[in-house]
Amino acid sequence: xxxxxxxxxxxxxxxxxxKISCKGSGYDFITNWIAWVRQMPGKGLEWMGMIYPRDSDxxxxxxxxxQVTISADKSISTAxxxxxxxxxxxxxxxxxxxxxSTVTQDYxxxxxxxxxxx
Amino acid sequence: QSALTxxxxxxxxPGQSVTISCTGTSSDVGAYNYVSWYQQxxxxxxxxxxxxxxxxxxxxxxxxxxxxxxxxxxxxxxxxQAEDEADYYCSSxxxxxxxxVFGTGTKVxxx
Numbered sequence: 536x537x538x539x540x541x542x543x544x545x546x547x548x549x550x551x552x553x554k555i556s557c558k559g560s561g562y563d564f565i566t567n568w569i570a571w572v573r574q575m576p577g578k579g580l581e582w583m584g585m586i587y588p589r590d591s592d593x594x595x596x597x598x599x600x601x602q603v604t605i606s607a608d609k610s611i612s613t614a615x616x617x618x619x620x621x622x623x624x625x626x627x628x629x630x631x632x633x634x635x636s637t638v639t640q641d642y643x644x645x646x647x648x649x650x651x652x653x
Numbered sequence: 654q655s656a657l658t659x660x661x662x663x664x665x666x667p668g669q670s671v672t673i674s675c676t677g678t679s680s681d682v683g684a685y686n687y688v689s690w691y692q693q694x695x696x697x698x699x700x701x702x703x704x705x706x707x708x709x710x711x712x713x714x715x716x717x718x719x720x721x722x723x724x725x726x727x728x729x730x731x732x733x734q735a736e737d738e739a740d741y742y743c744s745s746x747x748x749x750x751x752x753x754v755f756g757t758g759t760k761v762x763x764x
Binding site for chain 2: 636
């Protein structure tokens with residue numbers, strides 16, 4: 536069974552750093568892209584970027600380029616999303632998802648709620 | 654890159670059909686046959702319903718169908734059921750620079 540299990544909810548202050556994770560199982564993790572999607576409170580989905588774990592080829596949406604870093608450790612089938620300096624506007628649920636293509640995400644993680652508040 | 658435009662809400666009675674539009678540009682929806690649709694129930698994870706404009710993943714009822722004409726893609730739900738009440742998002746490939754873009758989302762209400 537394909538599963539993507541994300542790390543738990545986080546609460547941080549503005550300016551702090553954060554790295555959340557997404558561990559895949561039940562399929563060949565390194566041969567499928569992993570996408571990250573943001574959903575701000577009460578809002579729609581936003582495509583952030585994606586990574587190919589086999590060689591860590593990473594692509595970012597222009598809106599998120601320079602704002603976050605996507606990485607992966609193929610040895611432990613885990614992808615990451617990190618911020619160096621969080622802002623209040625980063626408060627959202629972040630989903631990872633297995634990607635058959637850029638816009639075809641067939642399996643999703645359960646989401647990680649990130650709350651940034653002073 | 655702006656989000657694709659969807660109606661804020663659509664509604665229908667059980668058994669009826671509803672169609673959700675997803676309007677983009679000649680740089681995204683109009684340029685590629687890579688449009689997906691996702692269903693999201695409140696507080697739940699999105700689920701893939703349609704990909705590559707009109708393909709259904711296994712397990713998705715054939716009541717759900719997709720199409721595209723020009724810069725507008727559409728999702729049709731035939732034989733509407735109570736469990737179809739949810740938010741629906743389209744997504745399109747938008748080229749090697751922008752990559753992917755989602756629609757604004759549509760709330761489907763079953764009357």
